[in-house]
Amino acid sequence: MSEIPRALLYDELTNIVGRENVIEEREEGIAHSLNRNWFTRTLWSENRQVPLPSFVVYPESTEQVSDVLQIANREKIPVTPFGMGSSGMGGNVPVDGGIIVDTKKMDELIKVNEESLSATIQTGIGSWEYEESLNDLGYTSGHLPASQFCSTYGGFLALRSAGRLSTGYGKIEDMVLGIEVALPNGEIVRTRPVPAHASGPDLNQLFIGSEGAFGIITQATMKIHPYPEERRFRAIIFPDFSSGLQAVRKIMRKDVTPSVARLYTEEETARTFKDTWGVEKEGSYLIIGFDGVEELVEQKEKIALRICEKENGEDLGSEKGEYWWENRYGDYYPKDRSDTEKWQSLLGGYQAAGTVTTCVPYDKAEVAYKEMRRSFKEKFEGRYKNWIHAHFSHWYKTGTMFYVRWYIREIPEEEDTLDVYNEAWSTLVPIALKHEGVVDHHHGIGRLLGRFLSKQDKGGHEVLRSIKKAIDPNNIMNPGVLGLGKC
Ligand SMILES: Cc1cc2nc3c(=O)[nH]c(=O)nc-3n(C[C@H](O)[C@H](O)[C@H](O)COP(=O)(O)OP(=O)(O)OC[C@H]3O[C@@H](n4cnc5c(N)ncnc54)[C@H](O)[C@@H]3O)c2cc1C
Numbered sequence: 001m002s003e004i005p006r007a008l009l010y011d012e013l014t015n016i017v018g019r020e021n022v023i024e025e026r027e028e029g030i031a032h033s034l035n036r037n038w039f040t041r042t043l044w045s046e047n048r049q050v051p052l053p054s055f056v057v058y059p060e061s062t063e064q065v066s067d068v069l070q071i072a073n074r075e076k077i078p079v080t081p082f083g084m085g086s087s088g089m090g091g092n093v094p095v096d097g098g099i100i101v102d103t104k105k106m107d108e109l110i111k112v113n114e115e116s117l118s119a120t121i122q123t124g125i126g127s128w129e130y131e132e133s134l135n136d137l138g139y140t141s142g143h144l145p146a147s148q149f150c151s152t153y154g155g156f157l158a159l160r161s162a163g164r165l166s167t168g169y170g171k172i173e174d175m176v177l178g179i180e181v182a183l184p185n186g187e188i189v190r191t192r193p194v195p196a197h198a199s200g201p202d203l204n205q206l207f208i209g210s211e212g213a214f215g216i217i218t219q220a221t222m223k224i225h226p227y228p229e230e231r232r233f234r235a236i237i238f239p240d241f242s243s244g245l246q247a248v249r250k251i252m253r254k255d256v257t258p259s260v261a262r263l264y265t266e267e268e269t270a271r272t273f274k275d276t277w278g279v280e281k282e283g284s285y286l287i288i289g290f291d292g293v294e295e296l297v298e299q300k301e302k303i304a305l306r307i308c309e310k311e312n313g314e315d316l317g318s319e320k321g322e323y324w325w326e327n328r329y330g331d332y333y334p335k336d337r338s339d340t341e342k343w344q345s346l347l348g349g350y351q352a353a354g355t356v357t358t359c360v361p362y363d364k365a366e367v368a369y370k371e372m373r374r375s376f377k378e379k380f381e382g383r384y385k386n387w388i389h390a391h392f393s394h395w396y397k398t399g400t401m402f403y404v405r406w407y408i409r410e411i412p413e414e415e416d417t418l419d420v421y422n423e424a425w426s427t428l429v430p431i432a433l434k435h436e437g438v439v440d441h442h443h444g445i446g447r448l449l450g451r452f453l454s455k456q457d458k459g460g461h462e463v464l465r466s467i468k469k470a471i472d473p474n475n476i477m478n479p480g481v482l483g484l485g486k487c
Contacts, residue, residue, distance in 0.1 A: 001054045001077075001097065009075065013057055013099075016067045021058040021105070028056045032100050035085025036150075037093055038354065039448070042417055053080065053094040058105045062180060062188060062218040065101060069216070069476075070186035072099055076474050079184075081212035083124065083152030087159060088354075089446025091211045091481040098476075101216060103154050109133050112224070118177055118193060120221045123154035139224045142169030146329060157217050159444030160209040164328060167395045168259030168291055169225065171442065173208045180219035181207050184472040193221035206467070211444055212478035214471050228291035231259070232301060233321030236313040241265045241284035242366055245392065245400070247311035248286070249362050252397050254307070256300045259291040260393070262324075265369070267389035268405075279320070286313065287324045352408040352421040357441040358432035361399040365392070368435035369402055372428050376406060379427050384420070385409040394441065401441040404428060425449070450483025 001009070013022045029052035034040050040050045054077075059065045072079045078098030085092050094100055103124030110120040112134070119141075121130060128148050131141050143163040145151065155161070157179070162171045169175070178193030191203050207214055238244035244263040251258065264272060264285045273279035288304055290297040305315060360368050373388050380386045387407045394401035406428070411420050429439055429452045439445060439452045454461035461483065468475075468484050479485075 005075075006054060009071070009077070010055065012071050013055060013068065016071075017057055017059050017064050021060070023056045023058075024054065026052065029053050029094075029100075032056055032082060032085060032102070033093055035092055036088045037085075037090055038088055038352075038421065039090055039418065040093055042421075046417075051093055051095045052097065053100045054097055056082075056100045056102055058102050060105045062106075062182060065103075065106075065182040065216050065218050066186040066188055068099065068101060069182055069184055072476050073185050073474055076476060078479055079212075079216075079476050080478055081154065081158065081216045083155030083158075084126070084150050086147045086150040087155060087444060087446060088448075089159070089440075089444050090448045091158070091444060091446035091478060092155075093447065095447065096479055103152060103216070103218075106218065107152075110219070112137060112139070114139075117224050117226075118221050119224050120193070120219060121153055122219055123157065123217050124152050127151045127153065127156070134224055135227060138227050140227050141175070141222060142225050143172055143175060148329065153220060153222070154217050157208050157220060158211050160442060162394050162401070162442035164393075165259040165289070165291065166442075167261055167393075168257055168289075171394070173205065175223045176204050176208060176220055177223060178221040179204050179207060179217055181215040181217050183215040184474065184477045188218075189215070190219075209444070211446065211481040213468055213481050213484060215477060228259075230294040230297040231289065231291050231325075232297055232318060233260075233287060233289040233325045234301065234305070234318050235316040235320035235324065236286040236288065236305075236308045237269075237279075237281045237316055238263075238284040238286065238308075238311065238313045241392075243311045244284040244286050244313065245362075245365060247308045247313055248288075248392070248395055248400070250307050250311070251288075251304050252395050254303060256303045256307075258288050258300070258304065258395075260287065260289040261395050262287045263392040265390050267373075267387075268391050271387070271389060279316075281314075281316075287321055289321065289325065350407040350409055351411045351417050352424060354406055354421070354424060355443065356404040356406075356425070356428045356432065357401060357443050358404075358429075358437040358439070359394070359396075359399060359401040359441040360432070360435055360437040364435040364437065365400050365402065368432060368437055369404070371435070372404055372431045375427050375431060376424070379423070380408060384411055430455075445482050447480050450481065450485070453483040 033050045043050050078096040080094045080100045082092050082100050082102045106122035106124035108122045112119045145163040156172045160173050178191045180190045248261045269285040273285050290300045376388045390402050390404045392400050392402045411417050439449050
């Protein structure tokens with residue numbers, strides 16, 4: 001942006017949010033551009049150019065967001081909504097420059113309605129701060145993702161996030177009652193926070209998962225739950241993941257819904273539990289947990305254990321299950337950082353790494369994962385040092401989600417790491433689609449996976465494109481996310 005329009009824009013923005021809330025320093029732009037994004041971090045580490053915004057703006061109210069958007073729309077300046085930057089899918093990167101609207105100062109817990117079990121929040125509220133406030137009052141959000149300490153509710157809603165207890169409490173889209181959104185032209189939409197309606201299509205769900213392409217979600221009314229009377233976890237080991245898969249599928253069919261079930265493939269069991277936690281047994285590890293009234297928890301656990309036993313699962317007891325719960329964030333935020341080598345390898349010892357989260361019907365789960373693993377190995381084994389493994393961690397009556405982690409090391413200097421990274425995604429995602437799976441289950445599409453989205457739902461991408469054109473004819477809102485490109 002040249003100097004004169006830049007100075008004029010600065011003046012208008014500071015009139016809305018105050019001088020202290022418009023930041024134009026390059027360092028601020030770099031911090032927002034790098035965030036948790038593999039692409040920009042790699043560019044940075046290779047001394048290549050990272051995309052930078054002209055301004056980072058910190059509004060404090062819906063009205064301020066609306067005013068900023070009106071100006072951006074008038075001047076046709078791209079806007080990137082930003083929470084805490086923990087998404088790695090690239091939707092938070094200001095690829096076209098323009099304005100970043102950072103919601104962190106919109107962090108108020110506005111109201112808790114104890115009688116109707118709901119809480120109204122500004123969407124810049126941090127996940128952990130919100131959960132702690134609810135816990136103090138005897139409630140829980142039920143949404144406890146591993147990014148608990150580095151995400152906002154705006155980010156969760158924009159990407160259809162899932163927490164560790166999603167099998168019991170649902171994903172974020174199941175937890176929303178009502179939302180408030182500032183549209184690209186500055187108009188404000190506010191839906192009613194009711195449990196259900198038949199007043200036409202569900203507008204909440206139009207904006208949830210829209211990744212900032214349809215507007216900025218400024219407030220939300222979320223369901224809350226009384227803090228569970230009883231919370232239990234247990235560890236089981238199966239001879240292979242196939243028997244574990246059948247066990248959890250059968251548990252779900254009986255409506256004995258656990259709060260969490262995490263089934264690790266043999267490879268991930270070996271890597272996570274043997275190497276890190278010293279569990280010597282081989283096979284497929286399952287962590288299963290139950291929340292609720294004590295008598296119900298007791299009964300559900302009994303039924304689940306019976307089903308696991310029938311599928312050759314060996315009960316390793318509650319201690320190992322509780323240990324998992326207590327250390328559930330350990331991978332990301334190790335308490336002991338004195339082992340520098342391990343800490344470094346967890347954080348970034350890999351040249352390329354990613355996670356495919358997909359969701360498939362039960363009859364496709366095993367075959368889809370096995371094909372992904374086989375194809376990845378065929379492509380990269382012998383070329384680079386690599387790992388691929390998975391866990392199944394969000395369960396439904398009709399299907400399951402699996403989380404495929406892959407890592408690549410020792411890419412020779414003459415090769416472009418970005419090409420290798422893209423090749424890995426292009427190897428894995430089409431296999432999920434081939435087996436009736438989705439491009440993503442809870443990390444979103446961002447810019448990284450947009451190229452696959454038109455292959456998911458027949459005709460669906462065209463509908464999305466039409467909605468985008470209608471809501472945002474100037475294409476200012478996060479252009480390029482969801483594979484929408486230049487609409
Ligand atoms: C260590 C770690 C663990 C993780 N674990 C999980 C997990 O367990 N479950 C899970 O679901 N995800 C997980 N993630 C991914 C990430 O935390 C989530 O995707 C989260 O939803 C991002 O929130 P954020 O506030 O950081 O959003 P950002 O990264 O800032 O933004 C993400 C996207 O949302 C848009 N956006 C942000 N705020 C708004 C708003 N108010 N209105 C409209 N659009 C908006 C942005 O433009 C961008 O496209 C993890 C990430 C990390 C780094």
